[in-house]
Amino acid sequence: MSLFKxxxxxxEKKFIKxxxxxxxxxxxxxxxxQLAFRHTSASRETAIRGFRESNERLEYLGDSVxxxxxxxxxxxxxxxxxxxxxxxxxxxxxxxETLNQISRKLGxxxxxxxxxxRRGMSPRSSMYGDALEAFxxxxxxxxxxxxxxxxxxxxxxxxxxxxxxxxxxxxxxxxIIEWAQRENKEIRFEILEERGNRHHREFIAQLLVDEEPxxxxxxxxxxxxxxxxxxxxxxxxxxx
Numbered sequence: 044m045s046l047f048k049x050x051x052x053x054x055e056k057k058f059i060k061x062x063x064x065x066x067x068x069x070x071x072x073x074x075x076x077q078l079a080f081r082h083t084s085a086s087r088e089t090a091i092r093g094f095r096e097s098n099e100r101l102e103y104l105g106d107s108v109x110x111x112x113x114x115x116x117x118x119x120x121x122x123x124x125x126x127x128x129x130x131x132x133x134x135x136x137x138x139x140e141t142l143n144q145i146s147r148k149l150g151x152x153x154x155x156x157x158x159x160x161r162r163g164m165s166p167r168s169s170m171y172g173d174a175l176e177a178f179x180x181x182x183x184x185x186x187x188x189x190x191x192x193x194x195x196x197x198x199x200x201x202x203x204x205x206x207x208x209x210x211x212x213x214x215x216x217x218x219i220i221e222w223a224q225r226e227n228k229e230i231r232f233e234i235l236e237e238r239g240n241r242h243h244r245e246f247i248a249q250l251l252v253d254e255e256p257x258x259x260x261x262x263x264x265x266x267x268x269x270x271x272x273x274x275x276x277x278x279x280x281x282x283x
Contacts, residue, residue, distance in 0.1 A: 058154065065149050066194055072185045075101070079177040082157035082170055083240070098177035099240060105180030106137075108188075112195045113137060120205075135208050136200070139245050139263040140271075142172030145202050151175055169238060169245045215273035218282055219250070229253050232269045248272045 055073065062070045070076050083097040113136050117129045135141070146152055152171050183191040216232075223230040229252070236247040248268035250257045258279065260271025276282075 061150065061154060065151070065198070066182060066186075068186070068190075070185055072181075075181045075184050076178070077156075079105075079181040080151070080154045080156055080174055082155055082174075084157045098174060101177035101180035101184075102173050102240075103180070104183065105176035105178065108183050108191060109137060109176060109179050109195060109199075112192050113200070115192075116196055116200065132205070132208060136203060138267065139169060139172045139239075140261060141203075142175050143169065145199060146171035146175040148202060149175070149198075151178060173240070215270055215277050219273045219276050219280075222277075222280060222282055223252070230257075232272065234265055234268065235259065250276050252276075 058077070059070060059073065062076050078096065079098050079101050081096065081098050083095075083099060110133070113133050114129070117124075117132055121129065121132075151174055155170055155174050157170065179191065179195065182194055186194075219230065222228075231251050233249050233251065234246055235249050237244060238247075239245045245261060245263060246265050246268040247259055247261050248265065248271065249259045250269075250272040258272045258275040260268050260273070260275055262268035262271050
């Protein structure tokens with residue numbers, strides 16, 4: 044049955060147009076895309092007792108599809124690189140911060156449904172990457188693997204500069220530690236916050252210099268968050 048019938052509300056028509064603009068084709072199953080942008084704070088009761096519907100299951104599916112397509116893409120593009128190289132580059136491509144940025148570039152952040160009235164609830168950057176993965180899961184269910192692969196390679200990977208990703212292998216934490224030793228400074232890192240769900244964690248790390256807060260950084264692992272904070276410190280100190 045066509046979604047494009049007289050019964051569609053103006054809001055639904057606008058939503059459909061937004062999806063069509065991003066994927067280049069009209070959606071066949073509107074409900075799966077609507078679910079992809081439903082944050083857990085806006086989850087809904089279902090007929091199954093104790094089960095509330097949100098985008099978490101689609102996020103799980105999309106994460107797997109995205110990881111597989113990126114792995115295949117890198118495997119084909121770099122036939123003489125070893126497993127360690129491929130794993131590292133894939134992790135940089137699908138990391139939470141990058142997915143958050145791409146989600147916003149595609150305009151998906153404006154489609155997310157969340158409950159801003161819930162205590163402590165406000166739009167967080169991690170929502171955007173989560174929604175992007177759920178969106179990939181929705182495309183897979185609606186259009187199949189071949190179409191989804193084409194979307195990931197043509198639309199998502201087009202936002203990446205692979206040469207820059209490969210070259211960006213600087214250990215900023217080591218640089219800031221060496222600086223501290225030269226300047227006789229005491230430094231340490233601490234994790235300020237851990238957020239996200241069981242599929243994806245986002246950490247916020249803080250760098251303290253002589254016990255004074257200096258910079259903060261985010262990452263999908265504690266190590267990445269500390270590297271991010273160290274990179275910002277290197278920028279401020281002009282150590283790069």
